[in-house]
Amino acid sequence: MDKKALRHLLRASRARIAPEAHGLTRPTGPGRRVPGLSQHQVDQLIHRSPGTYRHLEAGYHDTPPFDLLRDVALLFGYSEQKWTTLCRLARGESPPGPLYETSGDAVPSAWEEAVNAVTQPAYVTDASWNLITCNPQFHALFDGGRAPANTMRWMLLDGRDQLTDWETAWAPLVMPQLQHALATRTDDQVLARIRDDVLADPVSRPLYDLGGTSIHPDGDERPIRHAVHGPGWVTMCVAEPLTAHGSRFMILLFRPGPRQKAARSPMIKADRKP
Numbered sequence: 001m002d003k004k005a006l007r008h009l010l011r012a013s014r015a016r017i018a019p020e021a022h023g024l025t026r027p028t029g030p031g032r033r034v035p036g037l038s039q040h041q042v043d044q045l046i047h048r049s050p051g052t053y054r055h056l057e058a059g060y061h062d063t064p065p066f067d068l069l070r071d072v073a074l075l076f077g078y079s080e081q082k083w084t085t086l087c088r089l090a091r092g093e094s095p096p097g098p099l100y101e102t103s104g105d106a107v108p109s110a111w112e113e114a115v116n117a118v119t120q121p122a123y124v125t126d127a128s129w130n131l132i133t134c135n136p137q138f139h140a141l142f143d144g145g146r147a148p149a150n151t152m153r154w155m156l157l158d159g160r161d162q163l164t165d166w167e168t169a170w171a172p173l174v175m176p177q178l179q180h181a182l183a184t185r186t187d188d189q190v191l192a193r194i195r196d197d198v199l200a201d202p203v204s205r206p207l208y209d210l211g212g213t214s215i216h217p218d219g220d221e222r223p224i225r226h227a228v229h230g231p232g233w234v235t236m237c238v239a240e241p242l243t244a245h246g247s248r249f250m251i252l253l254f255r256p257g258p259r260q261k262a263a264r265s266p267m268i269k270a271d272r273k274p
Contacts, residue, residue: 002089003058003059005089006057006059006086006089006090007057007058007059009082009085009086009089010056010057010072010076010086011057013076013078013082014036014037014039014042014057014076015035015036016036016076017036017037017075017076018036019036019037019038019041022037022041022045024037024041024044024045039053039054039057040053040054042072042075045075046068046071046072046075047071048068048071052068053072056068056069056072056090061090063091064090064091066087066091066095066096069086069087069090069091069095070083070095070099072086073086073099074099078099079099079243080098080099080100080242080243080244080245081242081243083095083098083099084245096184097184097185098127098184098185098245098246099245101187105126105127105128105244106126106132106244107124107126107132107241107243107244107247108241108243111124111132111133111241111249112124112133114249115133115134115135115249116135118135118137118251119137120137120251120252120253120254121134121135121137121138121140121141121234121251121252121254122134122135122137122138122249122250122251122252123135123138123147123151123249123250124241124247124248124249124250125150125151125247125248125250126244126246126247127181127185127188127244127245127246127247128150128152128181128185128188128190128191129150129151129152129153129190129191129194130149130150130190131147131148131149131150131151132247134147138252140226140227140228141224141226141227141228141252141254142159142162142227143162143227144227145227150190150194152174152177152178152191152194153194153197155170155174156171156174156175156178156194156198156204157194157197157198157201157204160203161225162224162225162227163222163223163224163225164222164223164224164225164231165223167203167207169222169223170222171204171207172207172210172212172214173212173214173217173220173222174217175198175204175207175208175210175211175212176211176212176213176214177214177216177217178191178194178195178198178208179208179211179212181246182195184246185246195208216238217236217238218236218237218238219235219236219237220235220236221233221234221235221236221259222234222236223259224254226254226256229254229256230256231256231257232254232255232256232257233254233255233259233260234252234253234254234255235252235253235255236250236251236252236253237250237251237252237253238250
């Protein structure tokens with residue numbers, strides 16, 4: 001826990017909240033140095049016993065519960081980035097899930113320009129794997145020349161004829177992604193429908209039931225049949241737009257022909273020499 005940084009974050013956030021906006025009066029008195037809500041008013045608004053928030057802001061909790069941190073973050077109107085910062089400062093770990101149910105549904109429009117600037121197939125999906133934007137090279141990858149509306153559904157159900165060695169090279173790695181997403185986004189109806197269709201499919205269900213531990217494909221190389229260039233391999237480069245927890249930015253480095261290297265790219269790192 002970084003007590004100093006946590007205290008600074010919470011005090012600054014509390015100072016920006018007008019008590020009147022919540023039907024409260026502005027505290028006054030000789031000991032009142034911070035504008036905005038008082039610590040006691042925060043306790044009132046998040047329905048906690050007196051002193052709870054004061055202990056959090058002072059850093060007296062070694063591992064404050066996530067539900068307390070969530071209530072404070074919601075009251076202060078935190079973004080997903082600040083929610084992550086709060087959890088890391090208060091507990092030394094990332095949050096167990098997004099702050100808002102709608103997180104991951106949209107990304108800044110600049111991502112569309114960024115995707116179209118990439119020369120390899122590239123796209124952005126939301127947290128439900130719905131396609132938000134992609135470049136022409138990504139469209140060209142698919143039979144018919146148009147990318148699917150949901151890439152998770154395509155990988156598990158609709159695109160199996162293009163995914164070479166689907167049962168061994170794709171499904172065992174993608175099924176756990178779906179399971180992990182459902183565990184953290186329990187109310188996601190898009191993913192729930194995909195799961196139900198996977199379970200109803202006699203080919204997919206046994207592979208789903210096997211489970212697995214792979215939850216991201218960053219650096220993976222997998223076989224695929226390109227609609228234009230024929231059989232080849234894609235190496236996956238994955239990043240997450242910071243404003244949309246659960247969304248993903250993907251670049252697919254396509255190479256036609258047989259595999260030329262290992263299934264996962266080697267790691268690179270910065271030169272730390274002075």
